[in-house]
Amino acid sequence: MGVQCQPGERHDDVSQSCRQCEPGTYGMQDEDTRLSSCVACQIGVEVQPLPAQLQCARCDAKERIPVDCGLPSRIQVYKGYYRPDGVPPTVSLVSSDGSASGDARVSTAPTMAVACPWGIKACAGGALHGNASCVVGHHGNFCAECWAGWFRGASSCRECPQDSSRAVGATAFLIVVGGFGLLAAAAYLRTATTSSTGSHVLLGGCCPPLARLLARLPPSTPRQVSAIFKIIVGLVQCLSTLRSFSRVLWPEVFTDFISAIDQFTVEAFSIVPAECIVGQRLGFYYELVATLLLPALSFGAVMLMALLLYGCELRQARRATRRQLEEQTKAQERAAQSSSCGLLSTGSDSGASSSRLPTELQAKVDTRRRHHRENSLLAMLNRPQVWTLNMSTPTHIPPLWLCSPPLYSPLWSILTTLVYTYQGVDAQHLGVAATLPLGHA
């Protein structure tokens, strides 16, 4: 017995040499005979994937550690979990679980794999560890970094669109969907009127059959519909969180269902390949900034759209009123002409004809015309239309809006709206509003 084996080796009686203990075993030396031998790890309790080791790592399935302890020669990581490459099996990946690193004889089994944030979409698990255990397109710690030419989605890395036709198609689809969304919002803004109870009436001005159908519904229907829609949205939002619980192995059908409804949570970065467009990794910081800005941006977009729509509606209403006033003035002039016993000759141009009126009659017609115009405008402003009750200010927006840069308009609108929230809309507001059209008429 002249050969002295190293720890983790065994004596080979045939060749009279030392050989490394194979994975699934560990080396042990008999204190009396000084002979080294390999002892197999206990199946289901211990594992040792490395050769020439002195101990097995404790692997207790009862502890719910995310590896399969059935094969002592390998650490079979479950799907959805990650284990870095080159780490000894006795070393716990998480120091806070109380298990001492490197000591296999401690009571608590070491954590051999950690849950991947993206779950099975990124981490394939298996006997290979590190990058080799990642799903295609992923690498790095927790398989959470993307290959070049891939972008970070909401729940996995996705390949940047290579086929330009597909990219164009997807872009066109998004534009169409966005356009429909904007149109729907614009239609809502254009036709929504608010009653004193706060109930909203859609389709006030367009689609008369549908509007009539909606008008026949009980007054509580819009309230019920909005309540049900809110409940559904809330349920979907709560359900979408469930996939974040890595301890729960949901059935695949349920996971697919949650992934499908997760689109309701508006994860813009899973839809738009921003990293592909920019050509570099953006990461969480940009996502955070974009998400925090999203409410403000959407608020600005809605306000801008409302401003444009109400501005257009107001301009149209003013034009119609002006046309009506002109027609009424002409009719009054014609009536005045007929009552002046044929002193005046008839003519199509009212300005020309009025210039030939006697001074007294001219003054009378002017006074009546002014009174009529003021009464009509005040009546128009008092009418509970969208742009007087709902918006509360924009009667004087268009003149200022046309003069100011488009960027200032939403801000100005928000500020004025907020100011009028506290001032209320009453005679003071209407007075200010009523003087402006006269000046611009």
Add this chain to the structure above:
Amino acid sequence: MWTLNIWVWLLLYPSVTRKALQTFDCIELLGETYLRADPAIYCSGDDWWFMAVLSSVGVFVTCILAPIALVRQTPLDPKPNPKPNPDPNPKPDPKPNRKPDSNPKPVPHQVRQTSRKHASSGRLQRSRVALLTNTYKDKYHYWEAVDLTRKLLLTSVVLLVGPDSLVQLWFITTTGLAFLVLFLALSPYRDEAAGRIQLAALVQLEFTYVTAAL
């Protein structure tokens, strides 16, 4: 316009709070902590602290300021057919035994106009936030804020409470149960049908949470 803004806000609220709170959700691997939402980022250093401050501001605005503003913006409906009150905040009469004035002074026109102005402003405010209030009974006009708090706890805060542990599952189960009991006790919905649907949704969620915890 305000209704559309409120819809957008309701839709975005869980996403914003979840993303903001994800900044504080870190995972450990071999002694280093990484951001769970993006493990390429360490949960330490200047960049992370900047993100933490940014997220704190976002959380403060969306989770604290927004619900408070919501409660303040959803006043109770006035009593039906209210009489005009010249003073919105009447003070108690310091001389209650004083004889009534036989010749009361007429209410100044300015005061009546102010009262009308306040009433109009209140109506306008109520109509703007009608989407948040009109589905609930008058005395539970603030319930949307409660529901938003429920969403905040069940979709965002839960991710920070004992991640990857049973504590997380028990937290979500208990929270869901608490809100279910609260809903059953108060039944805040104005319409019975909506109340039933909400009850079904809450029960379904609770069953899912219990299944996960078991």
